[in-house]
Amino acid sequence: MGVRLKEREILLIESLSVYFYTYSGIVKAVEDLDLSIYEGECFGLVGETGCGKSTLMKAVLRLIPPPGKIVKGKVLFKGIDLTKLSEQQLQKIRGYKISMVFQEPSSALDPLFNNGYQIVETILSHEKIAQKNAWKKALSLLRTVKIPEAERRLYQYPHELSGGMKQRIVISIALAGKPDIIIADEPTTALDVTVQAQILDLLKELQKKYKTTLVIITHNLGIVAEYCDRIGVMYAGKLIELGSTLQIFENPLHPYTKGLLAAVPKISSKREKLASIPGTVPNLINPPSGCRFHPRCRYATDRCKKEVPKLLEVEPGHKVACHLYNGENNG
Amino acid sequence: MVKELVEVKSLVKFFPLRRFLFHIGDVIAVDNISFSIIKGETFGLVGESGCGKTTVGRLLLRLIEPTEGKVFFNGKNIFELRGLELKEFRRKAQIVFQDPYSSLNPRMTVYDIISEPVKFHKVKDEDVRDYIIEVLEKVGLSKDQLYRYPHEFSGGQRQRIAIARALSLQPEFIVLDEPTSSLDVSVQAQILNMLIDFQRELGLTYLFISHDLSVIYYISQKVAVMYLGKIVELASTDEIFEKPLHPYTQMLLSSIPIADIDYIKKRKRIIPKGEPPSPVNPPSGCRFHPRCPYAKDVCKKVNPPLIRVDKNHLVMCHLYSS
Amino acid sequence: MPRLTDILQSWKDRNRSKIEEWMLTLKLIKRMPLMIVGIILILSFIFIAIFGSYIAPYDPYKISFSEILEPPSLKHPFGTDEYGRDIFSRVLVGAWVSFEVSIITLVIAISIGTLIGMMAGYFGGIIDEFLMRITDIFLAFPGLVLAIAFSAALGSGIHSVMIALSLVWWPSYARVIRGQVLSVKENLYVEAAKAVGLGNLTIMIKHVLPNSISPIIVLATLDMGGVILTAAALSFIGLGAQPPVPEWGRLIADGQPYFPEYWWYVVFPGIAIFLTVLGFNLLGDGITEILDPRLRRRVEFGG
Numbered sequence: 001m002g003v004r005l006k007e008r009e010i011l012l013i014e015s016l017s018v019y020f021y022t023y024s025g026i027v028k029a030v031e032d033l034d035l036s037i038y039e040g041e042c043f044g045l046v047g048e049t050g051c052g053k054s055t056l057m058k059a060v061l062r063l064i065p066p067p068g069k070i071v072k073g074k075v076l077f078k079g080i081d082l083t084k085l086s087e088q089q090l091q092k093i094r095g096y097k098i099s100m101v102f103q104e105p106s107s108a109l110d111p112l113f114n115n116g117y118q119i120v121e122t123i124l125s126h127e128k129i130a131q132k133n134a135w136k137k138a139l140s141l142l143r144t145v146k147i148p149e150a151e152r153r154l155y156q157y158p159h160e161l162s163g164g165m166k167q168r169i170v171i172s173i174a175l176a177g178k179p180d181i182i183i184a185d186e187p188t189t190a191l192d193v194t195v196q197a198q199i200l201d202l203l204k205e206l207q208k209k210y211k212t213t214l215v216i217i218t219h220n221l222g223i224v225a226e227y228c229d230r231i232g233v234m235y236a237g238k239l240i241e242l243g244s245t246l247q248i249f250e251n252p253l254h255p256y257t258k259g260l261l262a263a264v265p266k267i268s269s270k271r272e273k274l275a276s277i278p279g280t281v282p283n284l285i286n287p288p289s290g291c292r293f294h295p296r297c298r299y300a301t302d303r304c305k306k307e308v309p310k311l312l313e314v315e316p317g318h319k320v321a322c323h324l325y326n327g328e329n330n331g
Numbered sequence: 332m333v334k335e336l337v338e339v340k341s342l343v344k345f346f347p348l349r350r351f352l353f354h355i356g357d358v359i360a361v362d363n364i365s366f367s368i369i370k371g372e373t374f375g376l377v378g379e380s381g382c383g384k385t386t387v388g389r390l391l392l393r394l395i396e397p398t399e400g401k402v403f404f405n406g407k408n409i410f411e412l413r414g415l416e417l418k419e420f421r422r423k424a425q426i427v428f429q430d431p432y433s434s435l436n437p438r439m440t441v442y443d444i445i446s447e448p449v450k451f452h453k454v455k456d457e458d459v460r461d462y463i464i465e466v467l468e469k470v471g472l473s474k475d476q477l478y479r480y481p482h483e484f485s486g487g488q489r490q491r492i493a494i495a496r497a498l499s500l501q502p503e504f505i506v507l508d509e510p511t512s513s514l515d516v517s518v519q520a521q522i523l524n525m526l527i528d529f530q531r532e533l534g535l536t537y538l539f540i541s542h543d544l545s546v547i548y549y550i551s552q553k554v555a556v557m558y559l560g561k562i563v564e565l566a567s568t569d570e571i572f573e574k575p576l577h578p579y580t581q582m583l584l585s586s587i588p589i590a591d592i593d594y595i596k597k598r599k600r601i602i603p604k605g606e607p608p609s610p611v612n613p614p615s616g617c618r619f620h621p622r623c624p625y626a627k628d629v630c631k632k633v634n635p636p637l638i639r640v641d642k643n644h645l646v647m648c649h650l651y652s653s
Numbered sequence: 654m655p656r657l658t659d660i661l662q663s664w665k666d667r668n669r670s671k672i673e674e675w676m677l678t679l680k681l682i683k684r685m686p687l688m689i690v691g692i693i694l695i696l697s698f699i700f701i702a703i704f705g706s707y708i709a710p711y712d713p714y715k716i717s718f719s720e721i722l723e724p725p726s727l728k729h730p731f732g733t734d735e736y737g738r739d740i741f742s743r744v745l746v747g748a749w750v751s752f753e754v755s756i757i758t759l760v761i762a763i764s765i766g767t768l769i770g771m772m773a774g775y776f777g778g779i780i781d782e783f784l785m786r787i788t789d790i791f792l793a794f795p796g797l798v799l800a801i802a803f804s805a806a807l808g809s810g811i812h813s814v815m816i817a818l819s820l821v822w823w824p825s826y827a828r829v830i831r832g833q834v835l836s837v838k839e840n841l842y843v844e845a846a847k848a849v850g851l852g853n854l855t856i857m858i859k860h861v862l863p864n865s866i867s868p869i870i871v872l873a874t875l876d877m878g879g880v881i882l883t884a885a886a887l888s889f890i891g892l893g894a895q896p897p898v899p900e901w902g903r904l905i906a907d908g909q910p911y912f913p914e915y916w917w918y919v920v921f922p923g924i925a926i927f928l929t930v931l932g933f934n935l936l937g938d939g940i941t942e943i944l945d946p947r948l949r950r951r952v953e954f955g956g
Contacts, residue, residue, distance in 0.1 A: 023677065023680075048515035048516065048517065048518075049486075049515050162606050164606050165606075192379040192380050192542070192606075192607055193379055193542055193544075193583060193586050193587055194379060194582060194583065194586045194603035194606070194607065195603070195606055195607070196586065196588070197585075197586035197587075197588075197602070197603055198602070198603055200588075201602060219515060219516065220588055220590075221516065221588075221590035222545075222587065222588025222589045222590045222591075223588040225588065225589070225590045225591065225592055225595060226588050226589075226595055245592070246592065249590070249591075249592045250592065259517065260516060260517060261590065262520075263516050263517045263519070263520035264516055264520075264545070264590040265523075265545040265546055265548060265549035266545065266589065266590065266591045266594065267544075267545055267548050267572055267589060267591065267594055268591070268594070271548075271549060273524065274520040274523060274524055274549065275520065276517055276518075276520040276521040276524060277517040277520075280485065280487075281485075281515075392848055394844060394847055394848060417850070418850050421848065421849060421850030422850065424848075425848065425849075426844075426845065426848045428841045428844070428845065430841055433840040433841045433842060434840075434841035434842055434845055435842055436840075436842040436860055436863075436864070437864065438863045438864060447846075447849070447851075447859075448849040448850075448851075451849060451850065451851060452849075452850070475666075478666065478668070478669070479669070493845075496845070500849070
């Protein structure tokens with residue numbers, strides 16, 4: 001297995017492509033994607049509906065349902081290629097070394113089992129310890145995620161809890177194995193605003209405490225602005241810009257990123273008219289040739305229609321896939 | 332003299348709780364609220380789940396009957412209207428819902444969906460088809476989408492259809508119940524801009540319900556913050572954002588994720604305590620006291636009155652009572 | 654005067670989505686051999702039901718004492734009965750009776766069931782309770798027992814069978830429709846219709862009903878087989894069709910005393926019932942599969 005680890009690179013995605021073979025055609029949901037995620041950082045993956053961000057992260061854990069398939073590429077986790085592991089080997093990693101928190105806590109929790117059991121189940125599937133100790137561990141996890149009256153809640157059922165509480169339970173399950181990476185896919189979209197802030201603060205706190213790597217997938221730019229160290233912007237299955245939060249917000253390079261930032265209402269004394277990006281998201285069965293954004297881009301040239309722009313570094317740590325920044329380079 | 336298009340007076344709505352046919356209590360969804368909306372303005376209604384804002388929207392259109400209170404539309408109490416007057420009110424007051432997926436009948440074409448109200452209210456007697464094409468083009472859709480079904484459209488396009496349906500009746504007042512909450516950012520921008528343009532062009536008045544404070548900031552001139560059935564703060568948009576008085580408003584403003592690094596650095600960070608309580612068992616006294624960082628003894632016992640702090644700034648909080 | 658091609662084109666434009674849906678459905682059906690078998694069986698049944706009397710080689714009522722109880726031969730493919738009547742012709746003509754009974758029964762049952770289910774689901778409250786208790790009373794009895802009771806009370810003959818069976822079958826439709834209405838009426842487009850000012854009746858007919866009837870299609874298809882079987886059973890015990898009507902159940906009853914020496918008398922009508930009911934069951938299963946979105950996805954071809 002070819003191992004190329006840069007300093008503290010915990011997840012390396014190389015040329016990943018995920019296609020869905022449907023009735024109406026082949027949906028190229030993720031195309032030729034390269035991405036590195038570093039140990040201990042909080043990485044935000046942003047994009048609008050259908051851009052492939054959820055698909056990308058599910059591909060990391062090989063949770064893509066048929067008719068989807070990883071067509072090519074590698075996912076290196078601490079040097080091991082996850083795409084080549086057997087289902088059995090993968091299960092040792094899923095939920096343990098890499099865990100996921102999903103959007104709807106109600107569907108992540110089984111209504112037939114009490115809260116404690118669901119945590120214990122995860123613990124016992126990965127560790128060989130006594131039942132009693134597993135329950136003790138579950139209780140301490142509940143306290144870690146700041147659930148009040150943890151002893152009582154341990155034996156309650158999910159439906160007895162509010163949305164925010166349920167999400168805390170889901171997070172505690174995700175923490176059960178002291179994971180290296182926690183992937184949170186729109187973890188707060190279904191929650192109220194004040195609860196959302198609490199949950200995100202909690203995730204950030206836990207990340208610092210356990211030195212876990214946190215990946216937050218969201219369409220909400222405000223969340224990544226506030227909580228993430230680095231951001232990756234996806235559009236139509238491709239990673240089009242990558243950089244630190246400051247770089248992306250203060251110096252957005254890709255026309256799509258600029259459009260996205262201009263479309264979000266900001267609270268300032270001047271009410272600028274929201275700029276909207278003309279056109280709509282492309283069909284991924286027949287995506288536009290060359291740069292997938294070119295039909296909606298006001299700077300589009302002939303080159304954009306023919307050549308797929310590569311993700312290139314423009315300033316240290318800030319990469320963009322756009323021909324506007326590729327002119328003089330030897331590519 | 333400014334004309335108030337909508338005037339809400341002491342509106343109350345209880346939902347009875349039943350268990351096995353026994354009436355065991357009430358959910359007080361809307362607890363004695365009053366406010367008015369001036370013709371041509373956008374009035375924002377903000378709050379989290381369980382605060383009653385959706386119920387207020389429905390009451391203002393008489394989609395549900397109130398337990399108590401009055402709503403005046405153009406001077407007449409809508410709960411006393413009958414027959415033709417009621418029908419006329421229904422034409423003048425429309426609604427756009429949050430969920431673009433269930434607000435359109437999946438078995439009807441776009442043409443059917445928009446023509447149904449047009450024909451019912453006889454907005455146009457002849458050339459109905461041409462009129463509908465006109466309305467569709469106004470919201471940015473094209474005439475060859477006339478005979479398509481809702482499932483063939485994206486969320487943003489469906490909202491456009493829903494807006495077209497509302498506009499086709501040439502209304503005066505539209506209740507927008509979280510119309511962009513389920514849409515992507517860029518689509519949301521398109522829809523919001525469109526709504527603002529229509530308001531200017533057609534002289535529309537909006538009640539804009541949302542939990543997203545940045546959208547409310549952008550589109551409304553006045554804002555009411557609701558908590559557990561009560562309006563806890565009411566002021567102009569600029570006032571609310573620059574000088575939020577109620578601790579809940581402050582908590583909301585500090586919690587919303589805003590895509591603006593400068594604003595994030597400037598704002599005061601209040602970590603919210605607790606969760607929005609269920610309206611079935613509200614706390615005693617001031618409903619917000621369990622989560623309030625400034626709660627005093629009086630807050631636990633007595634519900635604060637609505638205090639006028641400035642000419643147009645009302646707050647329901649003991650902190651401002653003397 | 655618009656040309657035919659223009660008219661066709663505009664119809665195609667207006668119904669483009671429907672056409673696409675059907676094309677997709679046809680593609681799915683092509684991969685489901687059992688369903689195709691079911692469709693063939695049913696189409697044959699319907700064809701025979703409608704045209705049976707024209708394609709029957711002999712008059713099914715013609716008596717011929719010289720040819721009684723003859724085994725199957727080239728002349729009489731299904732043999733003859735105790736009156737020398739050609740059983741093949743009788744089976745062919747009997748198809749119509751089964752067809753008529755099942756269609757009329759289901760039309761009545763679905764109409765009653767839909768009306769009651771719609772009222773119960775839409776208005777809720779006391780109306781719902783009242784209507785559902787009535788439905789429960791009907792459902793409390795096993796179908797066949799109830800059918801026999803009604804049939805006996807109404808007198809014999811194919812028409813009392815239809816009424817009896819309708820009374821047995823409507824409650825399940827009422828239940829199903831009520832369930833659908835309960836969920837459909839929560840949709841926002843129903844509220845939108847109210848906001849426009851439309852009355853309850855209009856909303857029920859234009860918005861709620863069309864969105865509630867899809868499970869009925871599957872239910873009705875599967876029930877066709879069930880009704881035919883029950884009608885045959887009633888005729889078998891003498892409550893349904895009276896001689897000389899060649900209803901299949903009646904034929905089996907008539908042939909019972911001659912079994913097993915003159916086996917063809919019972920076997921061929923039995924096979925006819927079997928194939929018909931099988932056809933409806935296969936079709937019903939096929940439709941269920943087609944409508945199930947998860948199964949639909951699995952049908953999509955892999956890389």
